[in-house]
Amino acid sequence: MFERLVSELPTQVQDGIVYLDSIWHEGAFGLTYGDIIIATGIILFSLIIRGIFARTVVRGISRAAAGTKTNLDDALVTTIAAPLKMVPIIVGFYAASQVIELNDSLQLIVDKVLRSLVAFSIFWTLNRAVGAFSFLFTGLRNTLSPAIVDWIAKSLQLVCVFVGAAAILEIWGIQVGPILAGLGIFGVAVALGAQDLFKNLISGILILVEKRMEPGEWIAVDGVVEGTVERINFRSTLVRRFDKAPVYVPNASFSDNAVVNYSRMTHRRIKWVIGVEYRTTTEQLRYIRDEIEAYLYTNDAFAKPPEATLFVHVDSFNDSSIDFLIYCFTHTTVWTEWLEHKEQFALKLIEIVENAGTSFAFPSRTLYMQQQEPPEVIHPPTLSENVSKMRTLKGDSSAGENAGSEGGGDG
Known part of the structure; x- marks a missing residue:
């Protein structure tokens, strides 16, 4: 068809x-x-x-x-x-x-x-x-x-x-x-020409096995990097700094250096040294110490012993101040919350020192002009009973030492 x-x-x-x-x-x-x-x-x-x-x-x-x-x-x-x-x-x-x-x-x-x-x-x-x-x-x-x-x-x-x-x-x-x-x-x-590659690979495996850090944690390596871990790769680890800049760190840097993992802190520390003026009396010093310690013990934001160390003491005599050492820990490890607790504590410190009738010290120098008149003679107060007890104890101790030395020959 x-x-x-x-x-x-x-x-x-x-x-x-x-x-x-x-x-x-x-x-x-x-x-x-x-x-x-x-x-x-x-x-x-x-x-x-x-x-x-x-x-x-x-x-x-x-x-x-x-x-x-x-x-x-x-x-x-x-x-x-x-x-x-x-x-x-x-x-x-x-x-x-x-x-x-x-x-x-x-x-x-x-x-x-x-x-x-x-x-x-x-x-x-x-x-x-x-x-x-x-x-x-x-x-x-x-x-x-x-x-x-x-x-x-x-x-x-x-x-x-x-x-x-x-x-x-x-x-x-x-x-x-x-x-x-x-x-x-x-x-x-x-392998002979890529030893660093295999070193970084093995270091990455060790990092994961030892659980030194995980993505999302805040770490610091002295002289290398500080920031948040984002990804752990075969050769390198991506760490995001706090200015949001990415840093690709070879894994060997984490195995050869000490790694500080701040995300695994149980508490966060506050260590302050505050100085008050030398004109502050002992009663005022005790008042400041007791009020600061009472604030820390009664505030739920701060950890109490034996969970964490907490103390407030008159610590040293500085050039222009009498210094308190304040040492305590907060329950929270979150940076922003920790800053809020620090701020509230700082404001309370100012209030306590003002209520004590003294003020914070700052570096100062006092000049004494020479006087033509002879200086006033100030006699020291009478010694306390503790000095007499101390002398008695020292005397007994010295007598015991002399008796031991006289009878302690070779024979």
């Missing part, structure tokens, strides 16, 4: 159809152009519908799992969302290989391509599953640390990538063993 319709067409049209038919049955690489066009069309169609197919399947799975309370279905959706896009491509390659006739060599190549696509999809899914199902390691996060679990997850993902690459290479007849042997020799050479 088709030939009869063609025969009724004009001669020029018939010549064109014959020319196109000759081109259709010509070709290259053992395939006609017609086979190439059909196979290309099928593959392009599969590429076009792969996004629609993935979204449709994922939407159906999400709708089916919407009523469940477990997170497994959500993790499953996250895992298969991207690899599902490979299904139409694999089906398209397979359909194209079945529609057209291939010689043995081309059929072998197409089979290897299909097997490689299937292997790639499987290991891609496994790689994504490690991250999606990481919430199952909650107990392990509490036992070890979140950073170690993240490292384990990354290591498993790298294993999936390595095994998947090895599987695809085996499909194409490439032996993995000789490659690994060559990489081993190359690795020795790299």
Whole structure:
């Protein structure tokens, strides 16, 4: 019927159809152009519908799992969302290989391509599953640390990538063993020239195992960095300084230096030295000491012994002041709350000193002008009874020492 319709067409049209038919049955690489066009069309169609197919399947799975309370279905959706896009491509390659006739060599190549696509999809899914199902390691996060679990997850993902690459290479007849042997020799050479890299890697593992710090904690390393830990990587650790500047510190710096972890403080210390004027009397000094100590003991913001040390004492005689040493700890370790308690305490100190009838001292110097008249003679007061007791005790002690020395010869 088709030939009869063609025969009724004009001669020029018939010549064109014959020319196109000759081109259709010509070709290259053992395939006609017609086979190439059909196979290309099928593959392009599969590429076009792969996004629609993935979204449709994922939407159906999400709708089916919407009523469940477990997170497994959500993790499953996250895992298969991207690899599902490979299904139409694999089906398209397979359909194209079945529609057209291939010689043995081309059929072998197409089979290897299909097997490689299937292997790639499987290991891609496994790689994504490690991250999606990481919430199952909650107990392990509490036992070890979140950073170690993240490292384990990354290591498993790298294993999936390595095994998947090895599987695809085996499909194409490439032996993995000789490659690994060559990489081993190359690795020795790299290790000799990359000692710092491996040192930082091992230091990072030690940091995580010893739990010196975790993301979110405030740390300080003298001469290196001070700030909040954001991420502990294989080679370096990201620390955000308080001016919001990121600092990437090699992990070896944390193993070779002392790390102060302020986030793990049980309490936060206040250590003040305040000075009052020398004209302050002993009664006033006792009043100030007792009132400060009473404030600290009755304020719930401050820790009491034996939970933490707390004392207030007249400590030293400075050049221009009599100094109190105040030593106490707050319950809170949060910086802003600690500042609020310090502020309230400072205001209370000012109030106590003013109520005592004295004032804070400041550096000063007094000049005494020479007088023409002779200075007034001031006689010291009568000695107290304690001085007499002290002299008696010293006398008894000296007599005992002399008796011991006289009778303590070699004989």
